[in-house]
Amino acid sequence: MVYDILVVGAGPAGLALSSLMADMGQKIAIFDRQSEKSLANPAFDGRDIALSEKSRQILDTLGAWQHIDPDQVSPIRCAKVHDGDAPSSLVFDPARTGSDRLGNIISNHFIRKALYDVAKTKANITLFCGAEVSALHRSDTSVTMALSDGTVFTGALAVAADTRFSKIRQSSGIMADMHDFGQTMIVGRMKHEKPHHHIAHELFRYDGGLAVLPINGNKASIVQTFAAETASTFMDMDDDAYARATEVRLKGLLGGLECNGERRAYPLVGVYACNFCTDRLVLIGDAAVGMHPVTAHGFNFGIQGVANLAGHLRMALAKGRDIGAAGALKAYERDHRRLCWPLYQMTEKMMALYTNTTLPARLARKAALHAAQAFQPGKDIIMAKLTRTPISGLLANKLPARPRLFM
Ligand SMILES: Cc1cc2nc3c(=O)[nH]c(=O)nc-3n(C[C@H](O)[C@H](O)[C@H](O)COP(=O)(O)OP(=O)(O)OC[C@H]3O[C@@H](n4cnc5c(N)ncnc54)[C@H](O)[C@@H]3O)c2cc1C
Structure with a gap:
């Protein structure tokens, strides 16, 4: 079969x-090992995605945002980063940028469903399930x-979007930097006594990380990180014991807690492919860059990379060029590396510092947090990036030109 x-x-x-390529008239075959039923109605997988404004705009352009129930979109009005048991925190308040939110929280399964529903409307996309x-x-x-059933497909370009443990990447000889953090992240929603005021918290406790993602209706997605062997103890607890243990770890931040749905465990492995493309093959999403979830950027980088790649392929098509040729793929690789590499590196270094409980490491993280809190221009740049609002005053003139990333 030819696509x-x-x-x-x-x-x-x-x-x-x-979907973006189908809109350019391309004939697409998508292969997934999951059944059509599970792709059409994905189950809740515990991942609550903190979506940046830029990613929201891309979903809007795709027509996927319109498929998401607004009641399932929870705004993040402010974010606080806490170190150990210190009372002070690093605060990101978007009011300075004129925006009412830093981003939105949406359950991953709603995003998957919305993108599936959009793809199904395109006559030139064929989805092969199982x-x-x-x-x-x-x-x-x-x-x-x-395919394993013997069916053969031919095309001009192959795309690996098959997770951070991509078999396509591996079998094509593309090496990847893989970092096993030796930790497991447990995610689950909880109801709580005190209001969250739509503030997200990142707490770097000495016994493992904790994040609170505010969900509409006095609920939160509670994300806890433990050494792998401790995680299994927490996963084995019944709901009541888990809620009590989490109350202790949150030190009363949200008052009494009650589990509100299943818990999921994700072993933490960061992946950065050494190349994002080779002859007639391109890697996207987690297959290219699998971020540690602590900086909440895996999906955001993935969708921005997709928009960026589609932009380069659009240009190649407009010039009558072969979409599988190196030019457009290399341009995507360059832009995507520029987008992801700094935060990927920073996340690795940050996790090394925050999982180290020696005195020098504790002092270093305290000093880093204080310096970051005191350096308002730095916080303004991060918030302007998240909210996509231009930052005002002197700082705006000092910003370097933004690399062009399509749309
Ligand atoms: C706990 C947690 C919290 C997160 N929170 C955030 C966040 O707040 N913000 C953020 O931006 N990101 C977040 N992420 C990251 C985000 O979930 C991922 O980056 C994103 O889902 C990756 O999308 P993808 O399409 O690349 O891969 P996936 O969603 O993994 O999809 C890959 C697809 O490929 C299919 N597949 C795999 N192998 C094969 C094969 N051999 N043959 C056929 N099909 C195959 C799978 O069935 C699957 O459908 C989080 C991740 C985790 C684990």
Whole structure:
């Protein structure tokens, strides 16, 4: 069967790129090992995504934002970062940028469903479910993929959107920097006694990290990070014991807690592919960059990368060029590296510092937090990036030109 683009993985990245490319008249085949039923109605997976304004705008352009129930969108009005047991915190208040929120929290399964619903409206997208790709061959002029049932597909470009443990990346000989943090993240929603005022908290406790993501209606997504062996103790607790243990760790921040849904555990492994493309193959989403969730950027980077790649492919098509040729793919790689590399590196260093409980490390993180809190221009830049509002005054004139990232 002949298509223009063969996409492996119908997660947010694969679906978003397919829809953007379908709108450019490309014929797309998407392969996912999951059933159509689970892709059409994804189950809650515990991930509550902190979505930046830029990502929201991309979802809006795709027509996916319109599929999301506004009641399921919880604003983040302010964010606070706390170190150990220190009373002071680093505060991000978007009021300075003229925006009423730093971003929005939306459950991952609603985003997946919205992107699936959009892709299903495109006549030139065919979704192959329960499909496992068993072989990929690339030549100078085309790519060929075989499924485990023996069906063969040909296209001009193959796309790996098959998670941070991408088999396509591995089988194509693309190396990746993989960092096992030796930690597990437990996520789950809770109801709580005290109001959260839509403030998100990141608490770097000495016994492991904690994050509070405010959800409409006095609920929060509570994200806890533990050494792998401790995590299994917390996963084995019944709801009541888990709620009491979390109250202790939150030190009364939200008052009494009650579990509100299932808990999920995610082992933490950061992945950064050494190349985002090779002949007629491009990596997107977590297959290219699998971020540690602590900085809440995996999805945001993935969707921005997709928009960026689509922009370069649009230009290639407009010039009558082959979309599988190196030019557009290399341009995406350069832009995406520029977008992700600094925060990927910073996250790795930050996690090394925050999982180290020696006295010098504790002093270093306290000093870093105080310096960051005192340096308002730095906070303004971060908030302007999240909210996509221009920052005012002198600082705006000092900002370097923003790299062009499509749209
Ligand atoms: C606990 C947690 C919290 C997070 N919070 C945030 C946040 O606040 N903000 C943020 O920006 N990001 C966050 N992220 C990251 C975000 O969830 C991911 O970056 C995003 O889901 C990746 O999307 P993707 O499409 O690349 O991959 P995925 O969503 O993993 O989808 C990949 C798809 O590929 C399919 N697949 C895999 N292998 C094969 C194969 N061999 N053949 C066929 N199909 C295959 C899978 O079935 C799946 O459907 C969080 C992640 C976690 C774990």
